[in-house]
Amino acid sequence: MTAHRMQRLAVVGLATATLTSGAALLPATAAPTTPTTAPAAASQPGRPDMDVRFSTFNASLNRGAEGQLLADLSTPDNVQAQVIAEIIQRNDPDVLLVNEFDYVEGGQAAELFRDNYLAVGQNGAAPVDYPYYYVAPSNTGVPSGHDLNNDGVVGGGDDAFGFGLFPGQYGMVVYSKYPIDTDGVRTFQNFRWQDMPGNLMPTGFYSPEEQEILRLSSKSHWDVPIRVGKHKTVHFLVSHPTPPTFDGPEDRNGRRNHDEIRFWADYVGSPQDSSYIYDDNDGSGGLRPGARFVIAGDQNADPLDGDSYDGAINQLLEHPRVNATNPPASQGAVEASELQGGINLEHVGDPQFDTADFAEPPGNIRVDYVLPSKSLRIQDSGVFWPVSSDPLSALTGTYPFPSSDHRLVWVDVHLPHQG
Template sequence: MTPRLSRRRALVAAAAAGLGLPAAATATAAEPARRGGPFQSLRAATFNASLNRGREGQLLEDLATGKDAQIRAVAEVIQINSPDILLLNEFDHDDEGRGVDLFREKYLEVPQNGQSPAFYPYAFTAPVNTGVPSGLDLNRDGTVGGPDDAWGFGQFPGQYGMVVLSRYPILADQVRTFQNLRWADMPHNLLPTEFYGPEISPQLRLSSKSHWDVPVQIGTDVLHVLAAHPTPPSFDGPEKRNQRRNHDEIRLWVDYLQPGRRSQWIVDDAGTRGGLEPSAPFVILGDLNSDPADGDSWPGAIEQLLRHPRVQDPKPSSDGAVEAAETQGGANAEHGGEARYDTADFAEPTPGNLRVDYVLPARGLQIASSAVYWPRRGEPGSELTGSHPFPTSDHRLVRVDLQVKA
């Protein structure tokens, strides 16, 4: 057994115990950071890559071949955009971290369609709530079991998981995870207690997957990567349990950024209480499943974060999203929001294309540029973002370039 494998197994075992430690780093050194004078450019990105499968272990099998067409296309999108820090949503979790290693070694570190390899020596992944049996009748259908009765909707534990990849060191001993935080502990929550009843309501977990605070060392500074993937505000009944949960999952970050009493209800999986220090730089990454103007979100769900005094919204955009909305028509023609900000192709039959994927830096960080990777038809890369059946995902990679201290 090599030292790298031994170290990986120890770290992942600790993560499974709720300590939130990263999967193994590859042996390859990080690429040099882009520099320019006293500052350097850092690209942060989020990508719901649809690297989820319908059967436990299936993603590992596909990754092991090194030849899966969809995974190769996902890797090519990442290589083209070359983020320094990347959150992948919908990447099935395995407790040993094999999927993360296979994805890097057999796809990202291999040139895809002539692109340069992408090396990420540091990675973080941890258990999520999707597919984890609750032992409770959460959908109130009179039976217990199945994806609707898991803490987060999923066919098996870890489906639709998350991964943070980084070219900079992840401070493993400072990571905070919030997988087990109870929804009822949030003051003034939207929990539909009448639907769930007095037995179930106090036990429900807030995060449908998890919420992570992953500190990354960049020079002498530490950037807090706040990663999440709230539940879609759909697929429920008149009680609107998913709409409500989506709103409150987003609100967790709102409270986390508030000093003092507002964040004292928040307790991480290691038992530490409170939110982020007022002076700490951060970037929020994730498929937050909420559009400011359209779709099925609870009123004000994403606005509570976009209007937060510590958050700035670079509003990444693309011409490809405008073209797609015009070509597809349908629900897109009735939208109140601008199509250029869309990040997901949900055209048929409803709700149309939406802005649901976000990179939201702290106000103290300087933004150099931002974009949604959605080429127009016929442009290079458009074959990677076509319509259904999607070559990669129904979501697009969203990126923001920041100026940070060298």
């Protein structure tokens, strides 16, 4: 969700991968500011302890018109992009998912953000180098040809396969300091909702023709294998389910959100759980038993508050293969909840775990997650939400936000030395 509570989207198309070298780093031009809420990254690539920082950040770098993000990133002086880049630099993740980053074919926007912003020190923060990235099409904004919202008119963002005003709006990108196994990437953009056994699709709302073509993912689901060291691979499982709002009593978005989250629960489950799954290249089944993974993204679901369908995120938080211990937290979220009051004071969940600063309803809730497999030991974790007395709080701010209504979330994991 966003502060304006604008709906997320989805698009269709063939998945493409991009593996590219990073640009040379440029020196910082301002005196460093000492952060008090952004610990240094756990390690650098190649260190023998193999501690790796995985992160997710809904950066709200989407734009209202096709081509606008490309134009904004083509120069190094877009203020929002500078602030987003500084947040990333202050937290220095090794592997990063950015949600709400418009898809541009060929990875042009991803490269411009990397080269013009991440590789340039922002406000004294050290540049960060991501030699590898991955982008692929999104279901957002791709016309379905059907009246999916039943308003009597075919067309517009709400009738796309995923809500969006143009194809690729609200897409995503993965950046990595480690090589990406592009031959091993799996995408699930075209997986049909009805092909999930026991799905929650409101069949009374959608016509038989619509049920036949509806896709599960509002953006896409990607399995991006990250090669850490010589013999270690971590599957970065990324997505951005639709928010469980902007619908009627049929709860079509809440149900879809639940099943988009369930997809990963089944994917990392037993071979029986994942036997129905197929990818965009006709591969079948889920993740092999024993494989290391990190599930990341804006899941648009809080375990206790908000309007999720039937505890949707608990499908991951309580999964036997997911390490949900030591949840990322911040004192800035606690302070914001107290200062803003309102519905926040009625929430059941502990505000220290909030990751988004939303208008009411639902108020501030936890929607962004980095969830490793149990084979990965969590060393540390956090939410970048500085308290107001911290100079870095200017990067997150209050509405209208200088960066995003979401906060960057990170988890440091330790990879075993063998295997």
